[in-house]
Amino acid sequence: MARSRKSKSSGSDLYAEFSGAADEVSEDADLPKDEAGRRKIKRQYQGLLGIRLEKLRGRILNRERINKTVEGIYFICAKCLKVCHSLDEGIIEDPANQANLCLRCGKSRTAAA
Numbered sequence: 319m320a321r322s323r324k325s326k327s328s329g330s331d332l333y334a335e336f337s338g339a340a341d342e343v344s345e346d347a348d349l350p351k352d353e354a355g356r357r358k359i360k361r362q363y364q365g366l367l368g369i370r371l372e373k374l375r376g377r378i379l380n381r382e383r384i385n386k387t388v389e390g391i392y393f394i395c396a397k398c399l400k401v402c403h404s405l406d407e408g409i410i411e412d413p414a415n416q417a418n419l420c421l422r423c424g425k426s427r428t429a430a431a
């Protein structure tokens with residue numbers, strides 16, 4: 319079945335919501351539980367913060383409960399300056415919340431010391 323009639327929505331597009339709900343992620347109301355979801359959030363953080371990433375390096379951006387025992391943490395690695403998630407990149411938490419590191423940076427640091 320050809321679905322080539324892609325009209326620019328110029329009004330109420332009731333039927334489009336039924337047919338194309340899956341491939342268009344326009345709202346992120348639900349909690350991202352998978353890696354793809356987190357990647358998107360990280361990108362959003364990165365875009366949102368822009369150059370402020372530098373100022374906030376090493377800080378935790380957000381904590382979320384993934385389930386009863388697991389906590390997810392979005393943070394900016396103090397070394398590589400990337401927005402990381404504790405479940406993806408890992409986290410070496412700084413008790414003072416000044417210089418949190420992703421696992422890779424943390425490892426290379428302790429290896430050098």
Ligand SMILES: [Zn+2]
Pocket residue numbers: 395396397398399400419420421422423424
């Ligand atoms: Zn890092």
